[in-house]
Amino acid sequence: MKRLKKILIVAGTSLLLVMLAACGGGSSASNDSSGSKKITIWAWDETFNIKAVEEAKKIYKEKDKDVKVEVVTMSQDDIVQKLNTSLASGNTDGLPNIVLIEDYRIQGYLTSYPDAFADLSNIVNEDDFSDYKFAVNKVGSKIYGVPFDSGVAGLFYRTDYLEQAGYTAKDLQNITWDQYIAIGKDVKNKTGHALLSINPSDLGLIRIMMQSAGEWYTAKDGETVTVSNNEALKEGMKVFAELINSGVATQVSDWDGGVNAVQSGDVASSPTGSWYSSTIMGAADQSGKWAIAPIPTLADNSKSIPASSIGGGGWYVIKGVGNTKLAKDFLKQTFATSSDLMDTLANKIGLISTLKSAASTDAYKAKSEFYGGQQVFKDLSEWSAEVPSVNYGLHTYAIESILTEYAQKIIDGADIDTVLKDAQTQIESSIAN
Amino acid sequence: MKGKVLSFIKYFLLIVMSILSIFPFVWMVLGMTNKTIDITAGKLMIGDQLTINFTNLFNNSLNFTGALRNSAVIAVITTVLALILSSMAGYGFEIFKSKTKDRIFNFLLLSMMVPFAALMIPLYRMFSQLNGTPLRSIGINSMFVVIVPSVCTAFLIFFFRQNIKSFPKELVEAARLDGLGELAIFFRVYLPSAKNTYAAAAIITFMNSWNNYLWPLVALQSPEKRTVPLILSAMGASYTPDYGMMMCGIVIATLPTAAIFFVMQKQFVQGMIGSVK
Secondary structure, rough: OOHHHHHHHHHHHHHHHHHHHHHHHHHHHHHHHHHOEEEEEEEEOOOHHHHHOOOOOOOHHHOOOOOOOEEEEEEEEHHHHHHHHHHHOOOOOOOOOOOEEEEEHHHHHHHHHHOOOOOOOOOOHHHHEEOOOOOOOEEEEOEEEEEEEEOEEEEEEEEEHHHOOOOHHHHHOOOOOHHHHHHHHHHHHOOOEEEEEEEOOOOOOHHHHHHHHHOOOOOOOOOEEEOOOOOHHHHHHHHHHHHOOOOOOOOOOOHHHHHHHHOOOOEEEEEEHHHHEEEEEHHHHHHOOOOEOOOOOOOOOOOOOOOOEEOEEEEEEHHOOOOOOHHHHHHHHOOOOOOHHHHHHHHHHOOOEEEEHHHOOOHOOOEEOOOOOOOOHEEEEEHHHHHOOOOOOOOOOHHHHHHHHHHHHOOOOOOHHHHHHHHHHHEEEEHHH | OHHHHHHHHHHHHHHHHHHHHHHHHHHHHHHOOOOOHHHHHOOOOOOOOOOOHHHHHHHOOOHHHHHHHHHHHHHHHHHHHHHHHHHHHHHHHOOOOOHHHHHHHHHHHHHHOOOOOHHHHHHHHHHHHHOOOOOHOOOOOOOOHHHHHHHOOOOHHHHHHHHOOOOOOHHHHHHHOOOOOOOHHHHHHHHHHHHHHHHHHHHHHHHHHHOOOHHHHHHOOHHHHOHHHHHHHHHOOOOOOHHHHHHHHHHHHHHHHHHHHHHHHHHHHHHHHOOOO
């Protein structure tokens, strides 16, 4: 039986060796990236952000042919998960040089891992971009991110439905949310269409309303929870509940439900971020029937202006990965300065840039056939420049996941002040942990 | 009469339950042939987009073929290693006498209570420290970083030990008297009698490895090393995902586990109830 043992041992060891050799080759090839001229970029969405990086890559190729840029598509949740694990364990191996991070999340990273990101103050000129972008990508006076897409909010609406209900484009300029609901009732009565679709567990609309008044779930320091005694939030909640209870909104249960409501022609409008435009344009048969008005304001809040934002992100450079200089130069030549790039991206993916000089490019002057000849890019980028600056703080999503339950109570008719007070208590104790 | 009513109720419930469990699969297969907009609208008919969806799936930057290969290699190696190691461990725990073995075994079972999320960051640190040493080939971003943690699981050891309990010990003693070495007893006497147990364990391990998401996500860094679940997740990441293409990917990702299950179904059931032939 010794023979069997021997055979087993030999077989086992050789299997192990083969396997070690097999992947030894692979990993050594990918580990020497710090020495060569190569940078890696992580982003989400093949149809939007990834296309943007690919265009940026083309531009940079003209400046420096030897640099290899690797673009990796990952879902945003996956990127967050990987960043969290790597940064928490203090090991930056395998992280990308450049990563796209959403505005709502970045302050959390910059505060929790202050040494992880490179200072980009010398490649980003604050005057070149929409002001509100710098409320989130700075710590002290240091700029850590290159602002990317504008999440500027607009009121997308069906001109044909509104006309049937007796409204012209003029009637939708600079309205309040209360007027918006009143219009919705007419639309519902005369055309049978809902005014908009709402997913009660997505508080995006509330975020839009709060930011239009320069408020947020947290105070300017990014940490003090300001859920109770927050006039903008309170009124936002009231409007949110009214939209649902007055019957002008049709309820959907998820993102796709909202997309479907728009593309199938069920709803007459959609107050949302500029990036939604490509989704709306996905329904090619509705060309010429849409237009965009400024976002409504809160009636009882004097600070509320017809400009706000939802979503949007920026490019960040991770320090410990190596090739920091190259990564910074890449961003400097592309997203931080190139209005040509923004022109291309406006044409190819409908990006509303936060780079001010983009407004002078051809794409931004063009009239959109889909939106009935409106100068969509010009309008949206003008509103983008007006968006009130808000520090999204460290806990936007954590707060919102708790607040969603309380929002349901408000929709069901509970007293707003009491509910928000309870929410404040629960949020404070959950964040303290 | 009473019997008829009862069996009617029984079959009615069974039919309802089967429709509930089969429906998602039917929808997935139908989705494969439709455009995204039809899928989100809830269309339940066969469409004409099958070839387009297939072409999209294999012709994008995400390298689906590569992911299939990675997943297959990882799942097969994990399954083979896990079966050998865990069955040996389970066999050892049951057959050999030792005073401390039950204490160790209980300790092992305790490890089943710890959720993976709690182990992830320490595990990541451990493996990433290997990257600076000659053992780099089993560190972060290698194939083995995914394989090693799932090769020896408390559940599998427990599963094998339970099954070995019904294995007649007399056979072991008889073999010893005949002069067979311990390893040979394991491979020649025990192993051939426990095919069902191995089949069940193989299905469980293969499925877990094939569907494993969180750990490969954080441990694999280069895009060319990504496994199928990671690619599917990346596909769903857009503001306007291409569901038709994703459904194609999901169907293909489901096939191997389905195939393995159908082939070994009989053994699986017997393995789970613990019979020895």
